[in-house]
Amino acid sequence: MTAEFSRRTEALLNRAEAICGHRGANLTELRRHVLGMILDAASPTGAYDLLDRLRQTRRGAAPPTVYRTLEFLLEQGLIHRVERLSAFVGCIAGCTADPDGESHTHAAQFLICRTCGRVVEMQDHDVSSVLARAAKDAGFIISTATIEAEGLCSTCRSVPSARGRGNRMAS
Amino acid sequence: MTAEFSRRTEALLNRAEAICGHRGANLTELRRHVLGMILDAASPTGAYDLLDRLRQTRRGAAPPTVYRTLEFLLEQGLIHRVERLSAFVGCIAGCTADPDGESHTHAAQFLICRTCGRVVEMQDHDVSSVLARAAKDAGFIISTATIEAEGLCSTCRSVPSARGRGNRMAS
DNA sequence: GATGGTATGTAATACTATAACATCCCTTGT
DNA sequence: ACAAGGGATGTTATAGTATTACATACCATC
Numbered sequence: 094m095t096a097e098f099s100r101r102t103e104a105l106l107n108r109a110e111a112i113c114g115h116r117g118a119n120l121t122e123l124r125r126h127v128l129g130m131i132l133d134a135a136s137p138t139g140a141y142d143l144l145d146r147l148r149q150t151r152r153g154a155a156p157p158t159v160y161r162t163l164e165f166l167l168e169q170g171l172i173h174r175v176e177r178l179s180a181f182v183g184c185i186a187g188c189t190a191d192p193d194g195e196s197h198t199h200a201a202q203f204l205i206c207r208t209c210g211r212v213v214e215m216q217d218h219d220v221s222s223v224l225a226r227a228a229k230d231a232g233f234i235i236s237t238a239t240i241e242a243e244g245l246c247s248t249c250r251s252v253p254s255a256r257g258r259g260n261r262m263a264s
Numbered sequence: 265m266t267a268e269f270s271r272r273t274e275a276l277l278n279r280a281e282a283i284c285g286h287r288g289a290n291l292t293e294l295r296r297h298v299l300g301m302i303l304d305a306a307s308p309t310g311a312y313d314l315l316d317r318l319r320q321t322r323r324g325a326a327p328p329t330v331y332r333t334l335e336f337l338l339e340q341g342l343i344h345r346v347e348r349l350s351a352f353v354g355c356i357a358g359c360t361a362d363p364d365g366e367s368h369t370h371a372a373q374f375l376i377c378r379t380c381g382r383v384v385e386m387q388d389h390d391v392s393s394v395l396a397r398a399a400k401d402a403g404f405i406i407s408t409a410t411i412e413a414e415g416l417c418s419t420c421r422s423v424p425s426a427r428g429r430g431n432r433m434a435s
Numbered sequence: 436g437a438t439g440g441t442a443t444g445t446a447a448t449a450c451t452a453t454a455a456c457a458t459c460c461c462t463t464g465t
Numbered sequence: 466a467c468a469a470g471g472g473a474t475g476t477t478a479t480a481g482t483a484t485t486a487c488a489t490a491c492c493a494t495c
Contacts, residue, residue, distance in 0.1 A: 121442070140482070153444050160483065161443080176347040177410055179482060202395065204404045217398040220391075224373065224413060227388040232418030233375045239348055241410045242395060247403030292473070311451070324475050331452065332474080350451060350482095 102132045105188045109171050115192035118169055123151070127162045128183070131172055136210045137180030170198050175212060177205065177241050182212055202240040208249035269300045276303050276359045280342050286363035289340055294322075298333045299354070302343055307381045308351030346374055346383060348412050353383055373411040379420035 098106070106129055113120040120128070130146060131138050140159050147154040163181060166172040170187035174180075186199050200221045204213040220240065228235050269277070277300055284291040291299070301317060302309050311330050318325040334352060337343040341358035345351075357370050371392045375384040391411065399406050 119441080123443075155445065156483065157445085157485090158443070165442095176412075202398070204399055204402060204406075206404075207407065213402060213404065215398060215402060217395075220395050220398050223394045224388075224391050224411065227373070227386060227391050228375055228413055228415070231375060231384060231386060232421075233377075233384065233413070233415055234421065235375075235413040235415040236378065237415075238413040239410065240395065241347075242399055242404070242406040243408050243410075244399070244404055244406040250403075250405065290472080294474075326476065327452070328454090328476085329474070 098129045098133045102129055105132050105183070105185070109169075109188045112171075112188070112190055112192045113169060116169070116195075118165075123158070124162050124165055126150075127159065128166055128171055128188075131166075131181055132183040132188070134182075137175045137178050137182045137212050139178075139180045143181075167198070173199075173201055173203070173214070175203055175205070175241060176239050177243070178212075182214065184214070186216060198237060200238065203242065204246065205241060205243045206246035206249055207243055208245060211246060213246065269304045273300055273303045276354070276356070280340075280359045283342075283359070283361055283363045284340060287340070287366075289336075294329070295333050295336055297321075298330065299337055299342055299359075302337075302352055303354040303359070305353075308346045308349050308353045308383050310349075310351045314352075341370060344370075344372055344374070344385070346376070346412060347410050348376065348414070349383075353385065355385065357385075357387060371409065374413065375417065376412060376414045377417035377420055378414055379416060382417060384417065 106125055109128060110120045110125065127143055127147070130143055140156070140163065143163075144154055144156065144159045147159065151158075163172070163174075166181075167174060170190070171184055172181050172187070173184050175182060182203075184199060184201070186201075199216060200218075202215040202217060202220055204215065206212070221238065224238055224240070225235050277296055280299060281291045281296065298314055298318065301314055311327070311334060314334075315325055315327060315330045318330065322329075334343070334345075337352075338345065341361065342355055343352050343358070344355050346353060353374075355370060355372070357372075370387060373386040373388060373391055375386065377383070392409065395409055395411070396406050
């Protein structure tokens with residue numbers, strides 16, 4: 094039994110499945126299910142949240158079930174890990190990439206709202222290149238970079254009375 | 265009995281103690297000891313590493329002992345947490361700051377070498393400001409940012425036969 | 436129907452971090 | 466002296482995140 098996700102999520106899942114197919118990777122039902130839960134969530138989702146929900150339909154689910162699945166999705170560039178939250182978010186760019194392209198991790202930056210807990214993903218080339226440049230000046234060649242900012246999103250700025258759907262970090 | 269650290273570390277500790285004094289903060293022997301271990305290490309140090317070493321001279325040490333101490337040192341800007349490693353490094357800028365200045369966290373960027381595990385701290389203003397600008401364009405006001413890059417340091421680049429003192433991430 | 440590879444199941448454990456409450460010790464006002 | 470208050474640390478227990486190691490299932494294909 095396949096879980097039901099929003100129409101948008103289902104569309105992304107189909108896209109991701111096609112991408113994996115072109116790469117020879119196998120987006121199994123389990124992987125599709127986990128990716129769907131992540132894409133469908135308003136905020137980053139923790140591994141054990143995913144596990145709890147997985148168990149509702151999958152009796153034998155255990156931590157390795159989830160972590161192996163997350164590893165696959167990370168490798169395929171379909172999700173990102175948000176270090177500061179130990180949680181995972183979908184990567185729209187990864188889920189809508191050129192099917193002929195390589196699987197790869199995208200250089201992304203995350204903006205985490207302290208009030209509503211939502212996370213916005215940027216893929217700002219200037220940020221990446223300025224960092225790469227500064228690192229190079231220090232004799233360092235970057236492979237991957239984690240860039241995560243915490244602060245206040247535009248919505249929460251205009252609505253000071255914080256409502257907290259998905260809130261993970263109210264003060 | 266105060267642990268013995270390198271001359272450089274002792275100098276930084278004295279500086280840090282003076283800074284705390286000016287702020288009305290109390291760099292106790294425990295805090296000084298933990299800060300010394302962190303400053304003395306070649307690579308970021310985990311909380312439980314610190315705990316194990318603390319126990320050699322401090323019978324009742326337990327996780328809260330370490331985490332409370334780390335919290336204090338973070339608040340004083342004397343150390344940083346490296347998210348990708350769940351580990352802690354000293355902040356030279358924080359340990360040599362103007363004693364009259366406020367305690368504050370510095371906007372720092374970390375370069376983590378995959379081969380030797382060492383971490384270099386940058387405080388590159390361009391990186392911070394380009395990120396702040398990009399975030400602002402997305403309607404987001406940044407409070408703090410985590411910027412951590414993984415790659416290859418200049419030393420390990422010139423010595424391909426990786427020696428791994430303090431290595432936490434050999435491939 | 437044997438072989439090999441990918442994917443998943445299962446049990447146990449390691450690693451990281453916090454909660455909650457008790458105690459100690461010092462300062463300061465009386 | 467001593468009570469009151471606050472900061473620092475001790476102590477026990479538990480929560481939260483992640484990995485190891487080994488077993489099994491499934492599928493392709495020769």
